[in-house]
Amino acid sequence: MSLDLDGGVEQRPSDSPYVERVYRAGMGAVVVPARMRSLANSNWELVMWRDRGETQVAVRGPETGPTVLDLGPSLGEGHTIGIIFRHGAFLSPMPVPKLVDTAVSSPHTTAHSFILQGEEWETPTYDNAEVFVNRLVRAGLLVRDPLVADVLRGDTATLVTPRSVQRRVAAATGLTQGAIRQIERARQAVMLLGQGMAAIEVVQQVGYHDQPHLARSLTRFTGRTASQLRQASGDEMLSLLYKTEVAVRP
Template sequence: MSLDPAGDVEQRPSDSPYVERVYRAGTDAVAMPARMRSIANSNWELVVWRDRGETHVAVRGPETSPTVLDLEPGEGETVGIIFSHGAFLAPLPVPKLVDTAVTSPQTTARSFVLQGEEWETPSYDNADVFVDRLVRAGLLVRDPLVTDVLRGDVATLVTPRSVQRRVAAATGLTQGAIRQIERARQAVMLLGQGIPAIEVVQLAGYHDQPHLARSLTRFTGCTASRLRRADGDEMLSLLYKTDVMVRP
């Protein structure tokens, strides 16, 4: 449920193979939209947000359908670490996080509790250091085969059934589900660039325009024409290009 770079938002990639993206978003913008449309997302993330003097931390799983949230301006900030496909918390399997979130039972401005241990609350600037600490502690692990397979590399030494099991264990989703979600997200970005729907069909690998329309409805809750129209009262969740191979 991360915020779109169309407003008071900053985002960056990471050098860590465990991290897909790091972002931060303010909530005190004068012209802040009334709603945020969180479209489907195949990655899980750790989110820190501060609202009216209180700090909250949650681990959010992949989202397989869109949600619309009301936004309330306040003097706070949200920081998110979006993890790469294949990276997961060993004691907290991603399949248990799909379409849900786990909130830290105890948080302060400086620390929070994750899996029974106290950790320093990460910031936008030290997110990579925080991730390195999780890795060194053995809490955050990674299956590089999952990353490679989703990029389109063929796993010659592993059976297709084993690949399927490992992808599902590391991401909570099937290869097909991940590619469908990422293709829809790619289509939204292309439409946002003003590219006609008929061209988006070809660029994103859809069969035809009805196929594109069904995908957008399922994963964004919007039509192509609505996504191309600017809506000052609603913003989209964070969009960025990934390495996932979306074509069948």
């Protein structure tokens, strides 16, 4: 549920092997659309937001389909910080498969701290997200299976059996390799369409069989057709989009 609004979001990649991206959204005086369309995504994230004087923190799992959220008039008064984790990184006491299409909120938060797995943690900022992540790693809460990222990048040079690979990908991400690639392909297609690329060129660029295949994928993972995605609506914004290292071609 990452916010992506012109002038209202700042995002950056990370060189941490655990972190895919860090973002923050502070709407301020920006005109906020009535709705946000959250596209399917294959990464989990830690999200912290403050609205009307209250701070909330939640671990959000991968989302296998689109959701539409009403953005209340108070959104412009708050701000959001999110840490999106790389494929293969996961909280060892909180299995990712149980987080798919759901979220787990911190049982207690303040303006500067929150509870995670029974321990109090200082709430990270946009600039020190990697410091916070390193603390999780040192505490043994955040672990990483590097094979997962390698496989999803298309590296097949492994001595592990295909069945073991499938099991490890599912354990670390909550999704199958096929589901991850389908989601990432659709997200890349949305970015290319947003850049003005013709649908037939998108098909060739990201590896769809044909335009009907593209259409089915977009409907499933975004809830929109190619034409609807091209025609930006002033009352709806899309969730954060960025290119990952996942190899989307079969």
